[in-house]
Amino acid sequence: QVQLVESGGGLVQAGGSLRLSCAASGRTFSTYAVAWFRQAPGKEREFVVRISWDGGSTYYVDSVKGRFTISRDNAKNTVYLQMNSLKPGDTAVYYCAAKPMYRPFHIDEYDYWGQGTQVTVSS
Numbered sequence: 001q002v003q004l005v006e007s008g009g010g011l012v013q014a015g016g017s018l019r020l021s022c023a024a025s026g027r028t029f030s031t032y033a034v035a036w037f038r039q040a041p042g043k044e045r046e047f048v049v050r051i052s053w054d055g056g057s058t059y060y061v062d063s064v065k066g067r068f069t070i071s072r073d074n075a076k077n078t079v080y081l082q083m084n085s086l087k088p089g090d091t092a093v094y095y096c097a098a099k100p101m102y103r104p105f106h107i108d109e110y111d112y113w114g115q116g117t118q119v120t121v122s123s
Contacts (some may be wrong), residue, residue: 009120033098033101068082081094088123
């Protein structure tokens with residue numbers, strides 16, 4: 001069982017930066033792939049980025065490439081999402097999600113979800 005807690009959201013002006021954290025419980029977190037999703041008001045939840053269990057592989061949705069960076073520190077059971085050059089269109093609740101490493105990396109189906117953290121980008 002893995003429990004995920006997101007933090008780091010807030011209000012920022014366009015062009016600003018935020019770093020989200022996804023802290024996990026459980027000794028085996030280092031064997032889980034992790035992803036960030038987001039859901040804007042009135043829209044469906046969308047995939048943003050994923051990272052493999054060892055950090056060796058990442059995949060970003062085109063809209064955030066070059067602006068967002070995912071990383072992880074398995075010693076701290078934490079995954080980070082550094083978000084730079086934020087745009088009003090990035091406004092959403094951001095969720096992290098995790099799945100065991102034996103599940104296909106490229107298929108975005110996850111077993112565990114956090115409660116989300118709000119990111120608001122003002123123009």
